Every structure is written in C-alpha cells, then in structure tokens.
Amino acid sequence: MRTLRALALIPATAILLVACGNDDETSTDSTVAETTVPAADTTAASTTLLSAGTTAPQDTTPQTAPDGPVQIDVVVGLDSAADRVELVKAGSEVQLNITNPDAADEFHIHGIELEKAVDAGVTATFNFVADTAGTYEVESHVTEDVLVIIEVS
Numbered sequence: 001m002r003t004l005r006a007l008a009l010i011p012a013t014a015i016l017l018v019a020c021g022n023d024d025e026t027s028t029d030s031t032v033a034e035t036t037v038p039a040a041d042t043t044a045a046s047t048t049l050l051s052a053g054t055t056a057p058q059d060t061t062p063q064t065a066p067d068g069p070v071q072i073d074v075v076v077g078l079d080s081a082a083d084r085v086e087l088v089k090a091g092s093e094v095q096l097n098i099t100n101p102d103a104a105d106e107f108h109i110h111g112i113e114l115e116k117a118v119d120a121g122v123t124a125t126f127n128f129v130a131d132t133a134g135t136y137e138v139e140s141h142v143t144e145d146v147l148v149i150i151e152v153s
Contacts (some may be wrong), residue, residue: 040146069093070130074150076100082148088130090150096126096138098147106141109150115141 033089072086072094073079078101088094098107101123106117107124111134116124130152 003043016022017044019103021105034120047058067092070098071095072150074098074138074148076147077102078110080145082149084147085149088150090130090133090152092152094126094128094130094150096148096150097123098126099123099139100140103142105143107138107147109136109138109142 001066067089070086070092073096074084076099078096095108098105100118101121104117104119105124106114106115107126109126109128110129111132114126114128116126118124130150133152136150136152138150139144139146
C-alpha cells in the first residue's frame, strides 16, 4: 500500500513542477483589472491615458505676451538661464529686477543699452518701455552669461 501511494505521488509531483516552470525565466502578469466607467459627461474635460514610456503631446498653441505692464524678476544662479524667454508686447512698460546673491555684478540689456553695476545681494532694477519689436539678451558683464531673453512682439 505504501508503494502505491509513493507511485501516485510521482506523477502529481511531476505535474506541479511542470506547472511552476523555470524560475530563471521572466514572466509577465496578464491580469487585467476590470473597471466600470460611468457614461460620458459632455460638460467634463476629456482625459487621455498614456501607456508607460509614452510622452504627452506638446501644446502647440503659440504663447502670447501679456497685456499691460510686465515685471520680470531674475535671481542669478536660481532662475537665470540662456533659454529663459520672457514675452512682452510692444509698447509695454517693463520692470526688470536682477539680483546676484553671491557676487557683485554688472548687468546689461543688449539692444536697449541699459547697464547697472550692483553689489552682491543688491537688486538692479531697470524700468523701460519695450517700444521696438525684437529679441533682447540680458547678460552679466562679469560672467558674460545670458540671464534671460526678452522677446518683444
């Protein structure tokens, strides 16, 4: 009787081993969660779900400059960068505030030809009317880094 039980365990064990497979192989979980989605609400904004590794489409709506006076604040080393672009409507009053918290600096707006030298931590304030369309680089004369670009349109 004992031998009969032992013989019966051999096929059962073999079936279990085959079902488990090789641990070295990677497996994917094909479980799918079922979700009930309520009927569409035509007043709600639509949402697009993206699969992993996909990026959302870029907004291709052209940016426009704000109406009225514009204030631009720049802290050197914190939010200054050659790719920072501030849009300004032609004819707008602009107040540009630049601070270098770490060193004395001299700032210059190319094309508008305004320049100020300040001590470390002191804010240089430029007030002007952006009356001519164009691209104006604001830079440090000490480091020659472009801190911000002002686009007037």
